[in-house]
Amino acid sequence: MSVSVQEKDFDVSAEIETLTRGDTGIGAVATFIGKVRGEAHGARLQSMTLEHYPGMTEAELASIEQETVARFRLSASRVVHRIGPLNPGDNIVLVVTCAAHRGDAFAGCEFLMDYLKTRAPFWKKETGVSGEGRWVDARDCDETAVTRWQKPAG
Amino acid sequence: MSVSVQEKDFDVSAEIETLTRGDTGIGAVATFIGKVRGEAHGARLQSMTLEHYPGMTEAELASIEQETVARFRLSASRVVHRIGPLNPGDNIVLVVTCAAHRGDAFAGCEFLMDYLKTRAPFWKKETGVSGEGRWVDARDCDETAVTRWQKPAG
Amino acid sequence: MSASATSTRRVSIRYFAWVREKTGRAEETVEIGPGILTIGDLVAWLRTRGPEYDAAFSSPGTVRAAIDMTHVKPDAKISGAREIAFFPPVTGG
Amino acid sequence: MSASATSTRRVSIRYFAWVREKTGRAEETVEIGPGILTIGDLVAWLRTRGPEYDAAFSSPGTVRAAIDMTHVKPDAKISGAREIAFFPPVTGG
Numbered sequence: 401m402s403v404s405v406q407e408k409d410f411d412v413s414a415e416i417e418t419l420t421r422g423d424t425g426i427g428a429v430a431t432f433i434g435k436v437r438g439e440a441h442g443a444r445l446q447s448m449t450l451e452h453y454p455g456m457t458e459a460e461l462a463s464i465e466q467e468t469v470a471r472f473r474l475s476a477s478r479v480v481h482r483i484g485p486l487n488p489g490d491n492i493v494l495v496v497t498c499a500a501h502r503g504d505a506f507a508g509c510e511f512l513m514d515y516l517k518t519r520a521p522f523w524k525k526e527t528g529v530s531g532e533g534r535w536v537d538a539r540d541c542d543e544t545a546v547t548r549w550q551k552p553a554g
Numbered sequence: 555m556s557v558s559v560q561e562k563d564f565d566v567s568a569e570i571e572t573l574t575r576g577d578t579g580i581g582a583v584a585t586f587i588g589k590v591r592g593e594a595h596g597a598r599l600q601s602m603t604l605e606h607y608p609g610m611t612e613a614e615l616a617s618i619e620q621e622t623v624a625r626f627r628l629s630a631s632r633v634v635h636r637i638g639p640l641n642p643g644d645n646i647v648l649v650v651t652c653a654a655h656r657g658d659a660f661a662g663c664e665f666l667m668d669y670l671k672t673r674a675p676f677w678k679k680e681t682g683v684s685g686e687g688r689w690v691d692a693r694d695c696d697e698t699a700v701t702r703w704q705k706p707a708g
Numbered sequence: 709m710s711a712s713a714t715s716t717r718r719v720s721i722r723y724f725a726w727v728r729e730k731t732g733r734a735e736e737t738v739e740i741g742p743g744i745l746t747i748g749d750l751v752a753w754l755r756t757r758g759p760e761y762d763a764a765f766s767s768p769g770t771v772r773a774a775i776d777m778t779h780v781k782p783d784a785k786i787s788g789a790r791e792i793a794f795f796p797p798v799t800g801g
Numbered sequence: 802m803s804a805s806a807t808s809t810r811r812v813s814i815r816y817f818a819w820v821r822e823k824t825g826r827a828e829e830t831v832e833i834g835p836g837i838l839t840i841g842d843l844v845a846w847l848r849t850r851g852p853e854y855d856a857a858f859s860s861p862g863t864v865r866a867a868i869d870m871t872h873v874k875p876d877a878k879i880s881g882a883r884e885i886a887f888f889p890p891v892t893g894g
Binding site (some may be wrong): 588604605606607609610613614635646647667670671672673674675676677678679689690691692693 | 722724725726774777778779793795796797798799800801
């Protein structure tokens with residue numbers, strides 16, 4: 401279990417290798433990578449800047465990760481979230497979950513992403529091709545996604 | 555969309571890079587890796603051998619992948635399945651799904667794995683530490699997992 | 709009766725995993741008689757060929773089949789089949 | 802009334818994203834009066850401090866708050882808070 405908030409990119413293979421090395425109880429590794437899309441609301445994107453709340457970000461991510469590991473019997477997990485300026489095609493976030501079986505790995509990965517999206521204090525500001533800045537609005541569907549976990553686990 | 559059946563290992567970062575390069579419509583990449591566990595049914599595992607049905611394997615995987623891409627609006631996808639002798643900790647299978655949003659990427663990845671588990675003609679034979687061989691039984695829960703997709707897509 | 713209905717046909721059969729181990733062969737070409745119309749018929753006939761075949765197919769419904777590399781049920785017609793395969797439930801992934 | 806109930810308190814306030822841009826500051830330390838008990842009270846008071854604050858908090862229920870780096874609701878008590886933060890709904894991931 402570990403969390404990083406960093407400007408630099410991450411390497412998925414290396415992160416998975418670090419998490420799984422030596423633990424042959426792991427039969428399933430699920431990962432999610434979020435990336436900067438080149439278009440937003442029909443307008444082309446020049447770049448994006450990710451602001452966060454240092455200290456609270458790490459604390460929230462660690463708390464979400466801890467909750468996920470307990471709920472889905474994960475053997476290991478990892479969250480990396482980038483901050484600062486990013487361009488279309490760049491990686492934003494990496495979540496890796498390891499478990500004995502794939503059901504737990506997948507559910508843990510989705511749960512972690514859903515909670516990260518609604519609780520971790522990050523804010524995206526997009527810059528369009530003509531230079532205008534615009535703060536990204538929170539998506540209602542992210543709020544909807546997170547409510548599905550509030551029923552008893554399946 | 556592509557499928558490989560191979561003896562050699564795969565590199566997750568390289569596979570993702572190949573799939574996503576130049577496509578800034580991709581905002582979400584989900585991956586699943588299946589690995590050889592060091593224990594089966596309470597007994598330690600020495601090694602595992604994966605047999606398959608050459609020709610049918612590739613055809614089934616391609617057909618499952620095609621169905622997945624159409625159903626979940628994926629931008630790109632990739633399946634790599636290893637064959638031959640494998641040891642505990644070794645990778646067995648890689649599935650990568652790319653989409654604009656995470657819901658499709660996750661659902662596509664799980665759907666593809668569920669169908670692969672019940673349709674792709676692979677068979678695992680385990681060798682225990684004392685040298686005895688044992689063909690792995692199909693798990694009832696894999697049959698159950700696949701039935702959840704037979705309702706209309708959510 | 710037409711000539712085709714009475715003549716025997718040659719079909720290639722492949723066996724995988726423990727079905728292969730129990731029958732003791734990975735593949736063979738067999739001549740099958742005109743009365744064998746479905747996968748189920750073929751299995752019943754194969755079981756008469758020797759104890760190793762009988763053992764391979766002894767638990768009913770366990771062994772799966774494919775015709776020309778497509779999964780089929782026991783009642784699938786085998787007319788026109790070039791390659792028929794028998795194997796246990798798959799366990800990949 | 803006790804001394805603590807009548808005295809003012811110093812609290813550090815931080816602003817993020819467009820709340821920061823609208824208030825025109827990333828952080829400040831303010832003296833708040835004894836009548837300000839909750840996040841909601843604090844927001845109401847901040848809005849009286851100038852048009853830039855009023856604009857930042859003008860759409861009710863939009864701006865979120867944290868006390869000492871934990872998400873809280875508008876009715877959360879601020880007694881004992883060292884750092885209070887205001888920000889838009891989060892958009893990471």
